[in-house]
Amino acid sequence: MRLESQSVSLNELQHWFSTERMDTYVRSAKATGCDAVDLYVWNGRTSKALLEDIAHVEVLLRNFMSVRLAKACGHDDWYKDDTRFRFNSSRTRRFENSVDEIERQIRHAGKPVTPGRVIADMSLGSWCFLLSSRLEQTVWKALRDPANGGMPNYPSRKRAMFESHVKMMRDLRNRLSHQEHIVLDNLDAENQYLDEQYANLDWIARTIEPKAADWIRGQSRVPGLRKLRPHHSTLN
Template identity: 40%
Template sequence: MTSNPSTGFAQLEQWFSSPRMSTYGRYSEPEAFYIWNTRLSKAYLEDIQHVEVLLRNRIDNQLSDARGPRWFEDASYFRFTDQFKKAVTTAKRRAGARHSPGKIIAELTFDTWRFLLARRYKTTLWPILLRGLPNLVADGLGQEDFEAHVAVIYGLRNRCAHHEPLVHSDPLTEANQLDKYDSSLFHVAHWIDEDAARWIKKNSRVPGIRSRRPA
């Protein structure tokens, strides 16, 4: 896992800052843990990307069937917040002058989709979305369960995107947290499409990288 020859910790601190490297300084091989953490973060981002696209497409498909392809402009019916309206305005600007509904949907960020699952939409958006989540219904679960798992993925996405550590000083605590991330990714994908969930799991690099954790 470590490069050859090994880079000194002082050099890593100089390159990446002492505060960032402080998490890794407690290990006998800080470079190995830093590289492992980086690779694990990137592998998780791949899985998150797949689940995010699944999520946004399922939300878009359900709401388009119910209210038309420009459902995101149906503010009076869905009682969208000002935050959501601003997100749509930003997405339209990014999509360009001749934006199609599909292009606008693609420009909306993960946090937008995550917050559309909030309890405030339980009587407007959620009944429509639930019809597209038969596996969630089969498991006897509902809005709170789905939102909670998406929130876990959203938190993981932010940690990975902002280069925050996934390692923990206690290996058992670390393993339990990573298991929680893995579970949420699989369950959200499964509730949307079980075949897609199996495909994501089959192609994930996370298990292999986790198995190569430095001692």
């Protein structure tokens, strides 16, 4: 049974989306014994399901960080407290500039600038920056401080490890957002890659709040879609 709602040919997809793009799916289909059209549809649906999970984890992350940083400095616009957190160096004011651009876009949209809107518009790259080693003695210290809520579900409180997991999520989101493939020519390698990515999202969520991690995992479409991964028995 095909995954798409209506039947199309590989030639049509090559015409619409380019032969070069479809070559990835043709190679993987041959290597894993399935139909390239089915594989292309499955890749798209599974990618979007992963993006749903990433969105939940990203919002959980930014809320966790924002709440603790706000408590540390006593005001919701903590992102302006460069004196306390030392976001900007003498060589670059990249973080400050990114906040200024967010505020400009909010005003351009005719909306009042509020901390909630600014925080919601911060990129995942910005949250990765806030977890970097240069801010370990300011931002990370505030995140793990029990007085601010701390990290009760992450007893080791190792910044570098936490940062590496968030960077892994960022790289996956960038890959999926740019419509890059998750299928591989080797099915074992593909399964290992997807297992690792799914486990990474769960690790981040569970480190922040186990009950939230359970909910994200429970509503995820990814496990069900992975069971539908085309294989040799779907060939016509």
